[in-house]
Amino acid sequence: LAKTTQPISMDSYEGQEVNITCSHNNIATNDYITWYQQFPSQGPRFIIQGYKTKVTNEVASLFIPADRKSSTLSLPRVSLSDTAVYYCLVSRGGSDKIIFGKGTRLHILP
């Protein structure tokens, strides 16, 4: 599975758009990119998954360039409750395993 690299921490302010970028240089053809959110003392929660271009749901957008070596999670108009750790993962089609990295600790300020 491709290793992912993302910033250790980020700060932003309420109402701003937050973009968290993840690099996965060794991504394979049948790999997908998935993002999870984790609050303290809770299990991670699935946010969004994509393969290429752009995916949007009610919570976030995921931008994946043509070479797929990176991806950007975009959180529109964040609030204090978006303070959490965000994990970028690469998962392989046909495999039941995913590997969590250390994630990005996002801190939203008032």
Add this chain to the structure above:
Amino acid sequence: SQTIHQWPATLVQPVGSPLSLECTVEGTSNPNLYWYRQAAGRGLQLLFYSVGIGQISSEVPQNLSASRPQDRQFILSSKKLLLSDSGFYLCAWSLEGFGNQPQHFGDGTRLSIL
């Protein structure tokens, strides 16, 4: 809708004592099941996963074991706990199939070894 239950939420155990953590899933059949451990301030480490009853794959050699006696039940056990077994234990499920299925996590068990 599907739900996942883990218990207990917190547990304090002495070194050398046995352990049994239970996880059950409702609302789906033949899920893939997973046990993770998370040390304080760290990412999640996959310990075991199962694609069916009695089928267990171990990712990390250690003094923990897992069992799946029923389709939607996953148990994490130890005969003798070590101090290094302290951590936040999470159970997760996903739909069976061709991978890339999102995993859905329980609320976790915080285990402290004294």
